[in-house]
Structures are given as C-alpha cells and as structure tokens.
Amino acid sequence: MPRAEANRLAVIGAGPIGLEAAAVAARLGFDVHVYERGRIGEHLHRWGHVRLFTPFGTNSTAAGRNAILAENPSHVFPANDECITGRDHVRVYLEPLGRSKLLKDRIHTECQVVAIGRERLLKEDSRLDAKVGHPFRLLVREKNKERIETADCVLDCSGTYTEHRWLGEGGIPAVGETAAESAICYGLDDILGERKNHYAGKATLVVGNGFSAATSVVSLAELAASAPETWVVWLARTPSTLPIRRVANDPLRERDRLAVRANTLATRTDGNVEFHPHSVVTSVESLGQDKGFRVTARIGRNGQARTWEVDRIIANVGYQPDWHLLRELQFSPCPVTSALARLGAVLLEHRGEAGWIPPLTADLLRTPEPGLFVLGAKSFGRDSRFLLSVGFEQIRQVFQALTGKPVSL
Ligand SMILES: Cc1cc2nc3c(=O)[nH]c(=O)nc-3n(C[C@H](O)[C@H](O)[C@H](O)COP(=O)(O)OP(=O)(O)OC[C@H]3O[C@@H](n4cnc5c(N)ncnc54)[C@H](O)[C@@H]3O)c2cc1C
Structure with a gap:
C-alpha cells in the first residue's frame, strides 16, 4: 500500500x-x-x-x-x-x-x-x-x-x-508547408481500406525512411496492382539506396518483412514507385482544394532541384x-x-x-x-x-x- x-x-x-x-x-x-x-x-x-x-x-x-x-x-x-x-x-x-x-x-x-x-x-x-x-x-x-x-x-x-515533425530542411517547415498542413497526411492513412478512393489512381509523394513510410509505400504499391495509374514518388533524407534500415537478425519477422518489401520497391525500376535518396523538400504549394500540390525538393548528392505535381502528400517524417x-x-x-x-x-x-x-x-x-x-x-x-x-x-x-x-x- x-x-x-x-x-x-x-x-x-x-x-x-x-x-x-x-x-x-x-x-x-x-x-x-x-x-x-x-x-x-x-x-x-x-x-x-x-x-x-x-x-x-x-x-x-x-x-x-x-x-x-x-x-x-x-x-x-x-x-x-x-x-x-x-x-x-x-x-x-x-x-x-x-x-x-x-x-x-x-x-x-x-x-x-x-x-x-x-x-x-x-x-x-x-x-x-x-x-x-x-x-x-x-x-x-x-x-x-x-x-x-x-x-x-x-x-x-x-x-x-499527433505531434508530427516537418518536411523541410533542418526540421523546420518547408516553404508553404504550414499553409498546406491540413491537406497533408502526417500519419498512417488506411490506404487499402477506408481511404482507398482518396489514393487510387493518384500520384502520391511519400517522404520518410522509417517504418511508417515503409507501410505507406508498400500499401500504395499494393493499391497500384488494382489501380495501375497509382504512382508513388518516394523521397528520403538517407543517401542509401535501401531506405529502410533492417535490424540485424530481426526477431520481429513482420517488421523485417516490411523493410524488405519497401526496400525492394525502392530499388526495382519496373514498378509504380520512383525512389530518390538524399532528398529534402524545399517548398510545397497547394494548387487549391483537392487540386493537388506542386512540390520542389533538392535531390541527390549535388542537391539538384526537382519539381513534381502530385495529388497527395504523405509526410512520414516522425x-x-x-x-x-x-x-x-x-x-x-x-x-x-x-x-x-x-x-x-x-x-x-x-x-x-x-x-x-x-x-x-x-x-x-x-x-x-x-x-x-x-x-x-x-x-x-x-x-x-x-x-x-x-x-x-x-x-x-x-x-x-x-x-x-x-x-x-
Ligand atoms: C503505426 C505504429 C505502429 C506501431 N507498432 C508497434 C508494434 O508493433 N509494437 C510495439 O511494441 N510498438 C509499436 N509502436 C510504438 C508504440 O508502442 C505505440 O506508439 C504506442 O501507442 C505507445 O503507447 P503509449 O501509451 O506510450 O502512447 P499512445 O498510444 O500514443 O497514447 C497516448 C494517449 O494520450 C492521450 N493524450 C495525449 N495528450 C493528452 C492530454 N493532454 N490530455 C489527455 N490525454 C492526452 C492520447 O489521446 C493517447 O490516447 C507503433 C507505433 C506506431 C505509430
């Protein structure tokens, strides 16, 4: 007592x-x-x-x-x-x-x-x-x-x-990110379930190299099997071409399976996922209610700027x-x-x-x-x-x- x-x-x-x-x-x-x-x-x-x-x-x-x-x-x-x-x-x-x-x-x-x-x-x-x-x-x-x-x-x-981190360099919001915040998914949407229509046939930018990003990318790739227009642009800060760090001899088989699947999607060139290591988002511009976003990032070792127009953004940045x-x-x-x-x-x-x-x-x-x-x-x-x-x-x-x-x- x-x-x-x-x-x-x-x-x-x-x-x-x-x-x-x-x-x-x-x-x-x-x-x-x-x-x-x-x-x-x-x-x-x-x-x-x-x-x-x-x-x-x-x-x-x-x-x-x-x-x-x-x-x-x-x-x-x-x-x-x-x-x-x-x-x-x-x-x-x-x-x-x-x-x-x-x-x-x-x-x-x-x-x-x-x-x-x-x-x-x-x-x-x-x-x-x-x-x-x-x-x-x-x-x-x-x-x-x-x-x-x-x-x-x-x-x-x-x-x-519920306290998400931000997309931009140095951990602060990218230019325009705070204005677009409410339209960005910072967690784990139910991509294969209740949010299926939101993502099917759409271009989605996923940012992150942890297990949440792996979960989002693997689900979007699975969705692409039934909705082939679905496209994923995957950006990660890590310079590694294998974004998800595997735990050596991982006793948690499900976690290891997820890492392997996500890394395979990042490296194969014939799927619906394009992966860019060593990348950081610099600006996000909302194109209007449900009209998507224009996103610019610095990618690769030389920090080349590249811009995409995407329908959805999933920021799995921790x-x-x-x-x-x-x-x-x-x-x-x-x-x-x-x-x-x-x-x-x-x-x-x-x-x-x-x-x-x-x-x-x-x-x-x-x-x-x-x-x-x-x-x-x-x-x-x-x-x-x-x-x-x-x-x-x-x-x-x-x-x-x-x-x-x-x-x-
Ligand atoms: C997608 C995902 C998968 C995970 N998978 C695993 C796994 O397989 N195995 C594992 O061991 N761990 C896993 N984790 C890690 C961890 O175990 C979970 O995050 C777990 O939910 C942590 O439990 P918690 O009780 O510390 O916090 P939470 O589950 O986050 O609970 C915190 C609670 O506090 C409430 N709260 C917050 N602020 C206030 C406030 N001011 N006043 C009153 N209430 C408040 C919230 O509403 C919430 O209900 C996972 C995490 C995530 C995000």
Missing part, C-alpha cells in the same frame, strides 16, 4: 502504457485517475488498420489479461504469437481492460489535461526537495468545461503520435513529444533527442543501432520534479525505437520505486 498522504495518482493518456500503469496503480491501492483527451487507445484507433509487428503476448501483460478475465471469464484473447491490428488490440485488450473492475470508474475520456503545476508554487519557487507536500494541480478540460484536479504523483503517458504540458514544472528533456534527459543520453550513445533497447532502470526514468514520471512513447522523445514491452518494464520500475517493493505485471 502506498503511504496514505501520497496516494493520489494522475495518469495522462489512456494509451497502452497509461492504461496498464493505471491498472497496476489501482491493484497497489493508489487512488488513480486517468485523463484521456479522446477515446481509450485513441492513437491506436487512428492507425487502427496497421498490423502491430510485435505479437499479442508481448503487447499485453499477465496482470492485464487476468484483470479482464476476472470481469469476464469467457473473454477470448488472440494467441500469444499472433500479430493483430491496432484496432483489434483496442477491441480485445485495451477496452476490456478499461472496463475491468480495477479501472472502470477511473478513466475519464474526452478529458484533456491542459497544464500542470504545483499548489502554491511557481516553477522558479523553492528547491525541489521542498516540493514534497505541494501536490500537483492539473487543469483538465472536459466537454469545454474546465476544472482542477490534484494529485501527489503524475505519470505523463501522453504519447507522440513524431515528437509536446512538452508544453510540463512547462510550469522543473523539467527539461534531452536537448538532442527530446527524450527524458537521462534516457535520451543513453539512446544517443546507441544512435544508429536499429532495434536497440536500453536496459531500463528507475534512475533513467526519474525527472528532477519529485513525483513526476514520463512513460511510454513520449519518454523516448523523437527516437522511434520504443516498444510496448519496454513501457511495461518502465511501469514495473516506477511502481517499485514508489512502493519500495517488487512489482510484477
């Missing part, structure tokens, strides 16, 4: 990590509340058609599955080695966990945390050790009504998916945390990765090692502000190597540090 005077715990975000953390907190006797600005698993809903490349057994925990079965003994889970879509993960695991006895009255959906501070303290007031006894104040907005909630501990699990939420607290992220400061330093040491996961300790997760923890994809900042299994270990470490006892998930 946590100490009674430090019992109130606020979780920001009902994604896979926020929910799991809240379930552990409830099991350990914390008075936990989860504030979620959308639905349970909101970000997974948004890329719901995408198949996770890690199997269900590693995307769920025994404690979570038991909580669901305690509520509904006939609930059927996928097999541990099955790779299911984001949408199915929400349906078979996250939503039932949210409905379980542990959590059912503790999740506040459509409820956004707008800012966090401390009772009777400003950011610049006081030494950090004097902050104990000054609970956190959270400004929350639910159906346009605002209120204050208080908590002794805050777990920020608010993810990164995500980053929004740290505004914490700006009234004494907190600063790693200046290079935007991850948690200590964790970011470790991630940096292993930059370029695809698939590398840091050995996690509570020390790497601590922030200077007592009682504040950042977990999940947000804790990794711009680094896309975060996996759910890593988040579960983070939860274990944090609750072990909070209770002083071993915690299992």
Whole structure:
C-alpha cells in the first residue's frame, strides 16, 4: 500500500502504457485517475488498420489479461504469437481492460489535461526537495468545461503520435508547408481500406525512411496492382539506396518483412514507385482544394532541384513529444533527442543501432520534479525505437520505486 498522504495518482493518456500503469496503480491501492483527451487507445484507433509487428503476448501483460478475465471469464484473447491490428488490440485488450473492475470508474475520456503545476508554487519557487507536500494541480478540460484536479504523483503517458515533425530542411517547415498542413497526411492513412478512393489512381509523394513510410509505400504499391495509374514518388533524407534500415537478425519477422518489401520497391525500376535518396523538400504549394500540390525538393548528392505535381502528400517524417504540458514544472528533456534527459543520453550513445533497447532502470526514468514520471512513447522523445514491452518494464520500475517493493505485471 502506498503511504496514505501520497496516494493520489494522475495518469495522462489512456494509451497502452497509461492504461496498464493505471491498472497496476489501482491493484497497489493508489487512488488513480486517468485523463484521456479522446477515446481509450485513441492513437491506436487512428492507425487502427496497421498490423502491430510485435505479437499479442508481448503487447499485453499477465496482470492485464487476468484483470479482464476476472470481469469476464469467457473473454477470448488472440494467441500469444499472433500479430493483430491496432484496432483489434483496442477491441480485445485495451477496452476490456478499461472496463475491468480495477479501472472502470477511473478513466475519464474526452478529458484533456491542459497544464500542470504545483499548489502554491511557481516553477522558479523553492528547491525541489521542498516540493514534497505541494501536490500537483492539473487543469483538465472536459466537454469545454474546465476544472482542477490534484494529485501527489503524475505519470505523463501522453504519447507522440499527433505531434508530427516537418518536411523541410533542418526540421523546420518547408516553404508553404504550414499553409498546406491540413491537406497533408502526417500519419498512417488506411490506404487499402477506408481511404482507398482518396489514393487510387493518384500520384502520391511519400517522404520518410522509417517504418511508417515503409507501410505507406508498400500499401500504395499494393493499391497500384488494382489501380495501375497509382504512382508513388518516394523521397528520403538517407543517401542509401535501401531506405529502410533492417535490424540485424530481426526477431520481429513482420517488421523485417516490411523493410524488405519497401526496400525492394525502392530499388526495382519496373514498378509504380520512383525512389530518390538524399532528398529534402524545399517548398510545397497547394494548387487549391483537392487540386493537388506542386512540390520542389533538392535531390541527390549535388542537391539538384526537382519539381513534381502530385495529388497527395504523405509526410512520414516522425513524431515528437509536446512538452508544453510540463512547462510550469522543473523539467527539461534531452536537448538532442527530446527524450527524458537521462534516457535520451543513453539512446544517443546507441544512435544508429536499429532495434536497440536500453536496459531500463528507475534512475533513467526519474525527472528532477519529485513525483513526476514520463512513460511510454513520449519518454523516448523523437527516437522511434520504443516498444510496448519496454513501457511495461518502465511501469514495473516506477511502481517499485514508489512502493519500495517488487512489482510484477
Ligand atoms: C503505426 C505504429 C505502429 C506501431 N507498432 C508497434 C508494434 O508493433 N509494437 C510495439 O511494441 N510498438 C509499436 N509502436 C510504438 C508504440 O508502442 C505505440 O506508439 C504506442 O501507442 C505507445 O503507447 P503509449 O501509451 O506510450 O502512447 P499512445 O498510444 O500514443 O497514447 C497516448 C494517449 O494520450 C492521450 N493524450 C495525449 N495528450 C493528452 C492530454 N493532454 N490530455 C489527455 N490525454 C492526452 C492520447 O489521446 C493517447 O490516447 C507503433 C507505433 C506506431 C505509430
């Protein structure tokens, strides 16, 4: 049991990590509340058609599955080695966990945390050790009504998916990009499903060299099989002619298969994909509502300018945390990765090692502000190597540090 005077715990975000953390907190006797600005698993809903490349057994925990079965003994889970879509993960695991006895009255959906501070303290007031006894104040907005909630501990699990990065050189928007932003897809559209008509027979510019770009390009190439006019211009910053970096001996077969398929599409010359390595977008001009774009990029080693007219743009250029939420607290992220400061330093040491996961300790997760923890994809900042299994270990470490006892998930 946590100490009674430090019992109130606020979780920001009902994604896979926020929910799991809240379930552990409830099991350990914390008075936990989860504030979620959308639905349970909101970000997974948004890329719901995408198949996770890690199997269900590693995307769920025994404690979570038991909580669901305690509520509904006939609930059927996928097999541990099955790779299911984001949408199915929400349906078979996250939503039932949210409905379980542990959590059912503790999740506040459509409820956004707008800012966090401390009772009777400003950011610049006081030494950090004097902050104990000054609970956190959270400004929350639910159906346009605002209120204050208080908590002794805050777990920020608010993810990164909606904070996209920009197309232009140096990470800033390309000329004209901010004006065209609302017409550009910065995430993962359901190209073979509900957005099929939007892309079929169209020319699409895809930018990026991560697994999101690979997913978009592979889907567009598949669409081209039934709609042959579909054309893909694929630009990536990397000078490599194989844009997707494969993880050596990748244990995640689905991820490796995706990398191989995307790299094959980049190198073959007889398909509907033209790939340009070493490229960066310099300007985007919208040609009017649903009339497409004129995009100019510098391509190749000599930076030659080239312009395309395309119907669609998919900018899979990565995500980053929004740290505004914490700006009234004494907190600063790693200046290079935007991850948690200590964790970011470790991630940096292993930059370029695809698939590398840091050995996690509570020390790497601590922030200077007592009682504040950042977990999940947000804790990794711009680094896309975060996996759910890593988040579960983070939860274990944090609750072990909070209770002083071993915690299992
Ligand atoms: C396309 C894609 C595929 C992936 N595939 C895998 C995979 O196969 N295996 C794997 O292990 N990992 C995968 N990941 C990485 C990672 O596991 C996911 O990003 C995962 O969703 C991270 O979980 P999270 O709980 O940290 O954050 P999120 O799932 O991003 O959840 C954050 C939640 O916080 C809410 N929120 C944000 N701001 C606020 C606020 N101010 N107030 C209240 N609520 C707020 C959001 O609405 C959201 O529901 C994938 C990521 C992507 C993008």
